[in-house]
Amino acid sequence: MEITRIGRRGMLFTFFYLQDTGFGVTTNVYVINAKNYVFVCDTFLGPESMKEIKRYIEINFRDKPIIVFNSHYDWDHIWGNCTFETSLILSHEICRNNIIDKAEQELEIYSEHRRGEVNIIPPTNTFTDELTFYEEGVKFFYSPGHTKGSASCVDFVDGVLFAGDNLEAPIPYLQDGDIKSYQRTLEKYLQLEVDTVIPGHGEVSNKSLIEDNLKYITSLTNNQAEEYLKSRYKEVHLQNLKLLGKL
Ligand SMILES: [Zn+2]
Numbered sequence: 692m693e694i695t696r697i698g699r700r701g702m703l704f705t706f707f708y709l710q711d712t713g714f715g716v717t718t719n720v721y722v723i724n725a726k727n728y729v730f731v732c733d734t735f736l737g738p739e740s741m742k743e744i745k746r747y748i749e750i751n752f753r754d755k756p757i758i759v760f761n762s763h764y765d766w767d768h769i770w771g772n773c774t775f776e777t778s779l780i781l782s783h784e785i786c787r788n789n790i791i792d793k794a795e796q797e798l799e800i801y802s803e804h805r806r807g808e809v810n811i812i813p814p815t816n817t818f819t820d821e822l823t824f825y826e827e828g829v830k831f832f833y834s835p836g837h838t839k840g841s842a843s844c845v846d847f848v849d850g851v852l853f854a855g856d857n858l859e860a861p862i863p864y865l866q867d868g869d870i871k872s873y874q875r876t877l878e879k880y881l882q883l884e885v886d887t888v889i890p891g892h893g894e895v896s897n898k899s900l901i902e903d904n905l906k907y908i909t910s911l912t913n914n915q916a917e918e919y920l921k922s923r924y925k926e927v928h929l930q931n932l933k934l935l936g937k938l
Pocket residue numbers: 765767768856891892
């Protein structure tokens with residue numbers, strides 16, 4: 692695990708476990724040390740990894756309550772919720788429903804990747820459009836894309852967007868076929884006053900990652916995505932075409 696300071700009050704925890712086990716990606720958990728709360732965006736693969744973050748928060752940001760956010764329901768972003776059982780856990784309402792419906796099954800399928808003893812804990816509180824913590828300068832908002840229930844977090848103080856798996860280099864994976872909504876989400880991201888963009892997996896970036904991903908999603912909506920058959924994109928692109936029924 693690697694810790695990177697972002698801006699004045701952000702800490703990025705990057706985990707290498709999935710990269711080492713053949714998935715080929717690092718995974719990000721983003722922590723914002725705001726005025727009265729500490730926000731934890733996504734919880735990776737379980738308590739073993741999240742205990743380190745919890746301890747870091749206890750040592751460095753003592754006494755502040757923790758609020759957890761799930762960007763989407765996928766197993767590699769929510770299994771650590773059980774480390775924060777006494778905290779509020781936020782998500783979009785579709786995300787919570789997906790966790791209730793699908794997380795136990797995903798835990799069985801991918802159980803070898805658990806980091807510690809995982810209990811599935813669904814979000815305790817949901818929103819439909821957005822939820823702003825005005826005193827904290829932090830907003831969570833609905834951003835359908837990678838999944839129908841995906842949401843994002845923006846820190847206005849540092850100008851940081853945490854986008855979960857809606858953004859990925861070089862192109863994102865689709866798990867939902869509504870690419871028009873995906874396009875609108877990425878266009879909305881571009882309007883935000885942020886300089887730093889953090890995807891659920893991979894390197895910290897800036898708006899160029901949003902632009903690259905928007906170009907790809909737009910090419911899918913226009914059926915003009917041939918250039919993505921090049922090797923760098925090919926594997927993910929073919930999976931996306933399959934999901935869209937275009938293969
Ligand atoms: Zn993921």
